[in-house]
Amino acid sequence: MSTKGTSDAKDAENGASKGPSDAKRAESPHGTNALPEHVLEEIRELPARYPQHRSAVMPALDLAQEEVGYLTPEAMSEVAAALDLDPGYVEGVATFYTLFHLQPIGRHRFYVCTNLSCSLRGSSEIVEHVKKAIGVREAGEVSKDGLFSYEEVECLGACEYAPMMRLDHEYYYDLTPETITALVVERRAPLSAAAKASRRRTPVAAPDKAPPKKRVPRTKKIG
Numbered sequence: 001m002s003t004k005g006t007s008d009a010k011d012a013e014n015g016a017s018k019g020p021s022d023a024k025r026a027e028s029p030h031g032t033n034a035l036p037e038h039v040l041e042e043i044r045e046l047p048a049r050y051p052q053h054r055s056a057v058m059p060a061l062d063l064a065q066e067e068v069g070y071l072t073p074e075a076m077s078e079v080a081a082a083l084d085l086d087p088g089y090v091e092g093v094a095t096f097y098t099l100f101h102l103q104p105i106g107r108h109r110f111y112v113c114t115n116l117s118c119s120l121r122g123s124s125e126i127v128e129h130v131k132k133a134i135g136v137r138e139a140g141e142v143s144k145d146g147l148f149s150y151e152e153v154e155c156l157g158a159c160e161y162a163p164m165m166r167l168d169h170e171y172y173y174d175l176t177p178e179t180i181t182a183l184v185v186e187r188r189a190p191l192s193a194a195a196k197a198s199r200r201r202t203p204v205a206a207p208d209k210a211p212p213k214k215r216v217p218r219t220k221k222i223g
């Protein structure tokens with residue numbers, strides 16, 4: 001995951017308390033800043049999966065962000081309380097990683113890798129196409145319908161499949177402008193409640209565990 005800065009990194013690693021952030025906080029687009037009980041329950045169950053219980057902070061923040069739309073101070077406090085962690089430590093983690101947001105973002109987020117391998121294989125073209133497809137001019141801007149935003153991120157660990165990106169909780173490989181268009185059209189289509197629930201709770205597929213289903217070979221064996 002990409003990071004935002006070194007001082008926050010130290011705080012996050014040390015679990016140091018930073019106190020409340022000065023960053024401007026906006027109201028949640030979903031009209032609430034509190035996490036519902038079923039999300040808090042999921043968060044409380046997370047530490048059992050890790051050798052050190054505070055390692056659960058990242059998936060917990062991910063759940064909170066997914067629920068509220070972005071990480072409000074209230075959501076971060078509730079994560080801290082649910083995990084029995086210092087609120088300053090939780091905020092330090094939230095402010096360190098670029099995949100966590102303290103301001104409203106689109107309901108669907110494109111995280112386009114623009115690091116070396118992806119850059120050599122046309123990530124700038126992909127970024128331009130994402131901007132055009134969702135109707136924004138710059139990273140972080142939310143589309144008029146509130147559905148989309150995009151960011152450029154550092155290596156997501158799937159260089160072999162460049163250019164690639166993460167959209168919400170899934171990785172997409174060997175990107176083309178057509179792939180982007182299809183994904184935007186799909187996300188704009190109305191979903192059934194079941195499909196929405198299934199999409200929201202799909203865990204992020206690690207690149208090494210989820211290779212592309214239809215991998216197109218780029219080289220041919222000669223001779």
Ligand code: FES
Binds near residue numbers: 115160
């Ligand atoms: S450079 Fe894009 S995934 Fe590594």
